[in-house]
Amino acid sequence: MTTSEMFKGFLNNLKVDNASNISLRYGEITSSLNKKFRNTECKTTNTLRVGSYGRWTGIKGISDLDMLYVMPNTKWDDYKNDQSKLLKDTRDAIKTRYPNTDVKVDRLVVQIIYTNFMVEAQPVFKQDNGSFKYPDSYNGGSWKITKPQDEIDEVKNIVDNKTNNFRHLCKMARAWKNKHGVGMGGLLIDTLAYNFLNSTTEYDNKSHVYYDWMCRDFFKYLAGETNKEYYAALGSRQQVKVKEKFQNAAQDAYDLCLAAIKAGEQDSANNKWKKVFGRSFPAAQTVQKSKSLRNFTNTEQFIEDLHPVDIRYSLKIECEVSQNGFRSDFLTKMLANHTPLLANKRLDFMVDKINVPGEYIIKWKVLNQGAEAERKDCIRGQIFRDDGFRKRKETTTFKGEHIVECFAIQNGVVVAKDRIDVPIQ
16 A cells, blocks of 8 residues: 555545534524524524634544634624623523533533534624624623634635645644544644644645655654643634643654654555554555464454544543552553563552543553463453542453553543553563
8 A cells, every 4th residue: 555545545534424413413503593693593694613623624533513603793782791691592592402402501602412522602793803702601701802713714825825735634633642642622733733834845735645754744843842831823823722741742653653654655554654643544455464373352442433532631540560568669650660560460550630621431441462361362452431430450460562541531522541551571
């Protein structure tokens, strides 16, 4: 498989697969708000699709969708001193259309929570300069300014006048952050891709043949960024908060890219790119013969088959290693110090840090790898729900490269994840 074929197949696999359902929901929400505020049931007027979906940089699994509803200027006097009332009236109008759906006010927006995705509808008043005033119900209420049209226009500008690789890079970067659990928002990813492509002319007119190099150089660019609290968003120049440092993860991705590029167009290259981008990257066309002659049951499950993955928050797990008569230690410290992990140890995995707001559930995956796991027909890999304590107890039963993953799931969507490799000698 050529480099061009690999990346074309990759981008095809990233396409949003529920666009018709999303458009249907947008239309029904728009109709309910038009009926409330304008006495018409039109499904297409007075709204603006914003966020990743509106910028055409979202991918399969996108779960947090944004829309603005442009209020009639004649309603300004009704709400100018009561931001909470505007949000409540917006909620009630949508609730009339969806009486059995969870519809609620969340400070700045009205959330409409469907299965596997959520729409955040924000009522706004358009200003003469093209910006929008939106209500903030916190601490008595206030009005703030947003400029999403400037962001949408700047995306169109870079695509039309510099490079049409922009949206493709944004989509591939989303696959990377979902694979590795990097808590980055969509606007931050798009802004960083925009800044990178504007820092060079190397990829202005390059085809898919050069996407391996483009990804390599993009991750090198991210790894070299200084720590910042926020970036100025493309187009609007409004502050985009950095929720979690991404430089180390980008450096790891850069190293993985180097290994994949070195493999060229051999079948092994596909698996190396999968380590960067996950299961959406296409497999090699030729069927690889198993290196193992042992018979074992492949019981491994994949979270992407159970839930959409749209990483937006940070989750970190830790593991305490202990054995009777010995001092306990943390696995991450042992791995950093190249301390071998031997058999007959107790492993206590735990959620160490998490910043997912609101309610969510935790799921775990424990995968055994290696000849001994296969010989004993015990590779495991099933995904199971946490018992409520955010902990998982295991033991180092046999040698091999093992993996423990943890997932935070909110409204049916994986919004944070982490993984620890457990090499037992």
